[in-house]
Amino acid sequence: MAALAHPSSQNHLFTKLSLRPKKFTPPSRIRMSLQENAPSLAVVGVTGAVGQEFLSVLSDRDFPYRSIKMLASKRSAGKQLTFQDRNYTIEELTEDSFDGVDIALFSAGGSISKHFGPVAVDKGTIVVDNSSAFRMEEGIPLVIPEVNPEAMEGIKVGMGKGALIANPNCSTIICLMAVTPLHKHAKVQRMVVSTYQAASGAGAAAMEELELQTREVLEGKPPTCNIFKQQYAFNLFSHNAPILSSGYNEEEMKLVKETRKIWNDKNVKVTATCIRVPVMRAHAESVNLQFQQPLDEDTAKDILKSAPGVVVIDDRASNHFPTPLEVSKKDNVAVGRIRRDLSQDGNQGLDIFVCGDQIRKGAALNAIQIAEMLL
Amino acid sequence: MAALAHPSSQNHLFTKLSLRPKKFTPPSRIRMSLQENAPSLAVVGVTGAVGQEFLSVLSDRDFPYRSIKMLASKRSAGKQLTFQDRNYTIEELTEDSFDGVDIALFSAGGSISKHFGPVAVDKGTIVVDNSSAFRMEEGIPLVIPEVNPEAMEGIKVGMGKGALIANPNCSTIICLMAVTPLHKHAKVQRMVVSTYQAASGAGAAAMEELELQTREVLEGKPPTCNIFKQQYAFNLFSHNAPILSSGYNEEEMKLVKETRKIWNDKNVKVTATCIRVPVMRAHAESVNLQFQQPLDEDTAKDILKSAPGVVVIDDRASNHFPTPLEVSKKDNVAVGRIRRDLSQDGNQGLDIFVCGDQIRKGAALNAIQIAEMLL
Numbered sequence: 057m058a059a060l061a062h063p064s065s066q067n068h069l070f071t072k073l074s075l076r077p078k079k080f081t082p083p084s085r086i087r088m089s090l091q092e093n094a095p096s097l098a099v100v101g102v103t104g105a106v107g108q109e110f111l112s113v114l115s116d117r118d119f120p121y122r123s124i125k126m127l128a129s130k131r132s133a134g135k136q137l138t139f140q141d142r143n144y145t146i147e148e149l150t151e152d153s154f155d156g157v158d159i160a161l162f163s164a165g166g167s168i169s170k171h172f173g174p175v176a177v178d179k180g181t182i183v184v185d186n187s188s189a190f191r192m193e194e195g196i197p198l199v200i201p202e203v204n205p206e207a208m209e210g211i212k213v214g215m216g217k218g219a220l221i222a223n224p225n226c227s228t229i230i231c232l233m234a235v236t237p238l239h240k241h242a243k244v245q246r247m248v249v250s251t252y253q254a255a256s257g258a259g260a261a262a263m264e265e266l267e268l269q270t271r272e273v274l275e276g277k278p279p280t281c282n283i284f285k286q287q288y289a290f291n292l293f294s295h296n297a298p299i300l301s302s303g304y305n306e307e308e309m310k311l312v313k314e315t316r317k318i319w320n321d322k323n324v325k326v327t328a329t330c331i332r333v334p335v336m337r338a339h340a341e342s343v344n345l346q347f348q349q350p351l352d353e354d355t356a357k358d359i360l361k362s363a364p365g366v367v368v369i370d371d372r373a374s375n376h377f378p379t380p381l382e383v384s385k386k387d388n389v390a391v392g393r394i395r396r397d398l399s400q401d402g403n404q405g406l407d408i409f410v411c412g413d414q415i416r417k418g419a420a421l422n423a424i425q426i427a428e429m430l431l
Numbered sequence: 432m433a434a435l436a437h438p439s440s441q442n443h444l445f446t447k448l449s450l451r452p453k454k455f456t457p458p459s460r461i462r463m464s465l466q467e468n469a470p471s472l473a474v475v476g477v478t479g480a481v482g483q484e485f486l487s488v489l490s491d492r493d494f495p496y497r498s499i500k501m502l503a504s505k506r507s508a509g510k511q512l513t514f515q516d517r518n519y520t521i522e523e524l525t526e527d528s529f530d531g532v533d534i535a536l537f538s539a540g541g542s543i544s545k546h547f548g549p550v551a552v553d554k555g556t557i558v559v560d561n562s563s564a565f566r567m568e569e570g571i572p573l574v575i576p577e578v579n580p581e582a583m584e585g586i587k588v589g590m591g592k593g594a595l596i597a598n599p600n601c602s603t604i605i606c607l608m609a610v611t612p613l614h615k616h617a618k619v620q621r622m623v624v625s626t627y628q629a630a631s632g633a634g635a636a637a638m639e640e641l642e643l644q645t646r647e648v649l650e651g652k653p654p655t656c657n658i659f660k661q662q663y664a665f666n667l668f669s670h671n672a673p674i675l676s677s678g679y680n681e682e683e684m685k686l687v688k689e690t691r692k693i694w695n696d697k698n699v700k701v702t703a704t705c706i707r708v709p710v711m712r713a714h715a716e717s718v719n720l721q722f723q724q725p726l727d728e729d730t731a732k733d734i735l736k737s738a739p740g741v742v743v744i745d746d747r748a749s750n751h752f753p754t755p756l757e758v759s760k761k762d763n764v765a766v767g768r769i770r771r772d773l774s775q776d777g778n779q780g781l782d783i784f785v786c787g788d789q790i791r792k793g794a795a796l797n798a799i800q801i802a803e804m805l806l
Contacts, residue, residue: 246774250625250717252667252706266665267649274646290711291756292627294768294784299747303728303770312773325774329717329782331627333708336665342625342704344719353678372674381666393669395678398687399621399700407704409669 090140094120095213095431098157098181100149100172101164102126102137105260106186109420110161111139119424120431127153129164154179158213159427162186163419177218182211182430184221184423188306191222191314198222198317200229201425202365203236207318213430221426224318225310226418227251227330231341232318233389233417234410237363239319242351246325249311252333252340253295254380256414258283263336270334288334295330305330338380339418341410350403353396360391365417370394378411386413387421465515469495470588470806473532473556475524475547476539477501477512480635481561484795485536486514494799495806502528504539529554533588534802537561538794552593557586557805559596559798563681566597566689573597573692575604576800577740578611582693588805596801599693600685601793602626602705606716607693608764608792609785612738614694617726621700624686627708627715628670629755631789633658638711645709663709670705680705713755714793715786725778728771735766740792745769753786761788762796 097114101107107128114121126137126144133148147153149168154160154176162169163186170189177183190196197207199221211219224232231249238244255266262283269279269289279287286293297306304312308328315326333340361368369378370392378390389412397405412418472489476482482503489496501512501519508523522528524543529535529551537544538561545564552558565571572582574596586594599607606624613619630641637658644654644664654662661668672681679687683703690701708715736743744753745767753765764787772780787793 248623248719248774250704252627252708270645271649274642274649285750286754287756290709291754292708292710292715293754294750294752296750299750302773303747303768304773305750327719327772327774327780327782329625329719329768329784331715331717331784333627333667334665334710335667340667340706342706342717344623344702344704372678375660375669375671375674375680377669379661379666379668381662393678393704397702398677398679399623399702405702407702409704409706 090122091120092122094122095158096123096125096156097121098125098127098153098160100127100160100162100168102146103128103132103135104163105256105263105415106163106419109415110163110424113416113420113424115140117424117428119428125153125157151175154181157181159184159430161423161427163423173220177220180216180218182213182219182221184223184426186223186419186423188225188310190220191224191310192317193222196220196222198224198314199426200224200232200236200318200422201429202363203232204318204320205429208426208429211430223419223423223426224314225307226257226414227253227307227328227339227341228311228314228318229418229422230339230389230410230412230414231311231343232315233365233412234360234391234408235343235345236319237359237366238345238347238351238356238406241355241359242347242349244324244345245348246346247315247327248344249326249328250342251295251328251330252335252342252380253330254333254335254337254339254414255288256337257332257339257418258296266334266336284332288332290334292331292333295332297330304328335380336384337415338384338411338413340378340380343408343410344397345406345408346400347404347406351406352403353394353406356406357394360394365389366391368392368394378409380411383411383413385416387417389417465497466495467497469497470533471498471500471531472496473500473502473528473535475502475535475537475543477521478503478507479538480631480638480790481538481794484790485538485799488791488795488799490515492799492803494803500528500532526550529556532556534559534805536798536802538798548595552595555591555593557588557594557596559598559801561598561794561798563600563685565595566599566685567692568597571595571597573599573689574801575599575607575611575693575797576804577738578607579693579695580804583801583804586805598794598798598801599689600682601632601789602628602682602703602714602716603686603689603693604793604797605714605764605785605787605789606686606718607690608740608787609735609766609783610718610720611694612734612741613720613722613726613731613781616730616734617722617724619699619720620723621721622690622702623719624701624703625717626670626703626705627710627717627755628705629708629710629712629714629789630663631712632707632714632793633671641709641711659707663707665709667706667708670707672705679703710755711759712790713759713786713788715753715755715784718783718785719772720781720783721775722779722781726781727778728769728781731781732769735769740764741766743767743769753784755786758786758788760791762792764792
C-alpha cells in the first residue's frame with residue numbers, strides 16, 4: 057500500500073502541465089519489458105486519454121511484452137509515437153489487426169469494442185475492454201482485480217483461445233475498491249452514492265474544454281460549449297449520460313448493475329446520483345452504507361488500512377481527508393470521513409468519502425492489472 | 432413562482448463581473464421605500480458578502496423603512512456608501528448602535544451576534560441573525576418563512592419589545608425549501624444529504640481566493656492558500672468546519688439539528704456529508720429520502736411545482752436539471768432529478784437534486800423575508 061504525499065508537498069501543485077492528459081516521455085534507461093517469451097500486445101485507441109495512460113502504466117509497471125501494436129482510427133494512422141525508446145507507427149484498426157496478438161487493451165468507445173472485440177477473440181486474442189459494450193453480458197467477467205479476481209479464473213495467455221474481459225465503469229471501480237472490504241466483513245444491504253465526477257471521464261477533449269472555458273470565463277468571455285451543452289467552468293451539472301425512463305441516467309445505472317454483477321449479489325440495493333464537477337482527472341464519491349452485520353468505525357478503518365490498493369486519509373484533527381487533487385496520477389483509491397452514520401441505529405451504518413484517479417485506477421491501471429493476471 | 436431562464440440565455444454567461452459579490456448600484460429612479468411610518472433598520476456587517484446582499488434584496492423588494500444604519504467594524508467605520516440614491520457613512524458597531532432601531536439584520540459572525548444580539552434586544556430591537564450563535568437555543572425561533580412561519584408567531588414590530596430570530600444555515604434552508612413540501616405530504620423518516628457547496632459560504636474573500644487560485648493554476652503558478660489550507664481551484668474537499676468527536680463536521684450537524692428544530696420533529700433521521708466544490712455562489716445538494724407514507728414521483732413533482740419559492744427543472748428529454756450557475760442571483764430554489772429511489776421498496780423513497788443561491792435564499796433573502804413578516 058503506497059502512501060500518498062501530503063497536500064502541501066510540491067507534488068500537489070496543480071501545474072499547467074497536469075491539466076492536460078499525460079504525454080508519454082521515454083525514460084532515459086532502456087526498459088527490460090521487451091522480452092522474447094512475453095505476450096504480444098495491442099492498444100486499441102492509443103491516441104485517447106486512456107490509451108495514452110495505458111502506455112504510461114505499462115511502462116511504470118514494466119509490463120513484459122515481445123511486441124506492441126499501436127492501433128487507432130484511420131485519422132491517426134501513420135502518425136509516429138515513441139514508447140520506451142522505440143518508435144512506432146500508429147496503425148489503422150482493421151479486422152486483420154489482431155493476427156498474432158495475445159492481449160488487446162481496448163479503449164475506443166462501445167461501438168468499436170462491439171465490432172472489433174469479437175473479431176479479436178476469434179483470432180485467439182484476449183481482449184480487456186474498457187467500454188460498456190460487454191460489461192453486463194452473461195459469461196463475460198467484469199473484474200476489479202482486488203475485488204473479484206475469481207471471476208476470470210482459467211483465462212490465461214497461452215490457453216490457445218481468445219476471451220473477453222470487461223473493465224468496470226470508473227465510478228464503480230473507485231466505489232467498490234473502498235466498499236468491498238467492508239462488504240466482505242459486514243455485508244452491504246443498501247448503498248446511497250453521490251458522485252463528484254471529473255472532466256476526464258468524458259475524455260481528453262472535455263478536459264481541454266474545462267480549461268478553455270475557465271480561461272474564457274476569467275476573461276469575461278462567453279464559454280465555448282462543444283463537448284458539454286452547458287457551462288462547466290465554476291459550475292456543476294447532472295451527468296451527461298442519457299436519461300432512462302426510470303429517471304436515472306446510464307452512469308448511475310452502471311453503479312447499480314455493475315455492483316450486483318461484481319459482488320455476485322442480485323439483492324444488494326444501490327441508488328446513485330452522478331454529478332460532473334469542474335475537476336480535471338479524479339472522481340470523488342460520498343457513500344452511505346447500510347450493513348447486515350454491525351461494523352463500528354474503528355474496525356472499518358482497520359479493514360480499509362489493510363485493503364490492497366486503498367489508502368486511508370482520515371485525520372480529523374487537521375481536517376485532512378481525500379481530495380481529487382491528492383489522488384491525481386496515483387494508483388491507490390483514498391478513503392476518509394469514515395464515521396458511524398448517525399441516521400441509523402447502532403453500528404449498522406457508515407458514511408465514507410472516496411477519491412480515485414479516473415484515468416488510472418478508474419480505467420487504464422485496472423485494465424492492465426487484469427492483463428497482469430493473464431500471464 | 433418565478434421561472435428561471437434557460438441556461439443558453441445570456442443571463443447564464445458567467446462574466447467576470449459575476450465572480451465577485453454584487454456591488455450595490457443605486458437605481459436611477461427614487462425608490463419609495465423610505466417612509467415615515469415604516470420601521471428603522473440597521474444592517475450589521477454591511478461590508479460583507481451577505482451584508483451587501485442585504486442591501487440588494489431590501490432594494491429589490493422595496494422593503495419599507497424610515498431610516499437605515501450601516502454598521503460594521505471599526506476598520507470600515509467612516510467609509511461612504513450609496514444606497515437608493517442616498518449617501519451613508521458606515522458607523523462602528525457599538526452598544527449604542529441600536530437606540531431607536533426596530534429591526535436589525537445581523538451578518539457579522541457568531542461572536543458579534545453573541546455579544547451585540549442581546550444588547551440590541553434590550554433596546555427593543557428585533558434581531559434577525561444570520562450567524563449560528565442562537566439557532567439551536569430553546570425559545571429562539573429558527574425560521575424559513577415558506578416552511579415554518581408559525582415559529583415566529585406574535586413577534587411584530589411595534590409590540591414594544593425586542594426579540595431574536597435566527598436564520599438557518601444556508602445548506603439547511605436550500606435543502607428544506609425542497610424537502611418540506613414533500614415532508615408535509617408523506618413525512619420524511621430518513622434523509623441522506625451530500626452537498627456541493629460554493630465558495631461564497633466562506634465569504635467574499637473565499638470567492639476571491641478561488642478566482643485568484645484559478646488564474647494562478649492556469650498560469651502554472653502555485654496557488655495562494657489563505658482562506659483554505661489547500662488548493663480549491665480544480666479541486667474539492669471536505670467542508671472546512673471543525674470536526675466533532677462523532678466524525679461529523681459542524682456544517683453537517685447543522686443540517687441534522689436544524690432540520691429537527693425547523694420541522695419540530697425530534698425523530699427525523701438525517702445524515703450529511705458536506706463538500707466544498709469550486710463554484711462561486713450557489714450550493715447544490717443530492718438528497719435521498721425515505722418516507723413514512725408512499726409518494727410517487729409524479730405526485731412529488733406536482734407538489735414541488737406548486738411550492739412557494741421552488742422551481743422544478745426536470746427535463747429528462749433534454750437532460751436539463753438544476754445547476755448552481757442557473758440559480759445564481761435568483762430567489763428560487765431549483766429542484767430536479769426527481770425520481771423513485773430504486774433502492775427502496777414501493778414508493779417509499781425518492782432521490783432529488785437541489786440548487787440554491789447561497790448568498791440570496793441561503794442567507795440575505797431568507798432574513799429579509801423574516802423581516803417582512805415582522806411588519
